[in-house]
Amino acid sequence: MAPARDFYEILGVPKTAGQDEIQRAYRKLARKYHPDVNKAPDAEDRFKEASEAYAVLSDPEQRKRYDAFGEDFRRVPPDVDPETWARARAGAGAGGRARAGAGAGGFGGFGGFGTGGEEVDLEDLLGGIFGGRAGRGRRPGGFGWGPMPGADQEAELEIGLDEAYHGGHRTIRLNGRTIDVNIPVGVTDGQRIRLAGQGGRGGEGGQPGDLYLIVRITPDPRYRVDGRDVTVRLPLAPWEAALGTTAPVGTPGGDAKVKVPPGSSCGRRLRLRGRGLPNPHGGPGDLYAEVQIKVPPQPSAEERRLFEELAAKSSFDPRRRS
Template identity: 55%
Template structure:
């Protein structure tokens, strides 16, 4: 089936050279086979590449506009005759294209190499799921990336890596065509945790206290991804108060670590025994504290 080069790039017949180039670059990013794994992407890429090859050259474009699908078969003499009064406005059809100088066409879009026809491989990205503890500690680990033939990579995870941060594996991306391979970027995704909530490098957790610890104050042990630390609870601490421990959050190899925030939640015995009940009753009898009264 005959095709229209202008339609292939999605531009009008009056499009400027800049508009044609912009349309080609947009479509090339979408359909390049190193980026798009769809079975039809390579054929679509060839189609738009040929369309760009023809329409980006003013002389070739003029011949295509003048003679239609057979413009490559028209002798130079016939072209001059047509210029002198031959037929114009022929229907546009799809012709047989030639080769493409990828460096000229892409101009660094895909990291083209220095030689004509050479092209570096595309960078690729995959997700790297980590627990909070793994992100805190960092270290070496083997990672298998889905869709890459079960291949495993030795990855150095920096301590304190944050959600969304990328780890670069040089030369492990898409293969090049006469040029170097691209890079593989592993984007960190930290899994939700039952105890910790991360906000950048800050760690938030719930600190459960007994009524007497909250009322009298205490030094309470708290488990963090980095180990156990002590939290000083001031006397008269109520539920909802946040206690801040500077520097006890996620580490940062290049700067200051995050902080740890412990949010107080006062817990009571779910089933107080006889003695506990007596003590609570005595407290109720002597105390005039009313948390519902505005102070």
């Protein structure tokens, strides 16, 4: 059996890579090989491979164990010393038997096992390290360490702003499976939705891993979203901006009204407290109405006369520095 590919190699990052670099590499591969967009025969396998690699390397504890024990990191009990494991693996590669004692290669003086050149069966030695589970009766090709949990996986879920605001229900296809997803009210961009037991399959009867859906709120033509705060454009006529008014404004939760102070210029942001994205665990975000001054595209004769009269009488210069 060919050895498993190195997780760092799969993601195309060095072993010194930080979490941001690992995340960027995974996202690039996920977009490239996601089965919904890539119909190549090996796309699904490549996507699963990248997801498993990211699930391990993005978790500090799992990454630490992977760096120490390589592809066996899930099988090695938590109390095993990495150096002990490395010596055991080196001995196994030399033919399955290691000679203990002063003249032994790789196990000299190890834990008092054998003296004077006595041969020690490596499988018996490993059985001692792992609680006696690697002796007779083990499964062919493995050490018989029992059920192995499946890897956690990640995927992106694109939703609209209305879904983020009100919550909802989705049925998605992922890795050849149909999965029901409940979208919580007030979910934000980048938030993770955990689906227990929907990740990678476990080995030898082990529990499956979890699936984490990373929420991506698609751009909305009406609104701009920043965390839980939402910004909407507020068109005003020149006289409304100059004299002040109360104007209707659309929000993701329905229509509202905003008071416009006199002398409001383009770009002024008027806050409606608590009208942004809701927060089930705290205060909701705010909505900001951003002033945009609009002029009549084809003014009537009377409108034009009034504008000309205002221009003749007003001393206001918008290009003069205040």
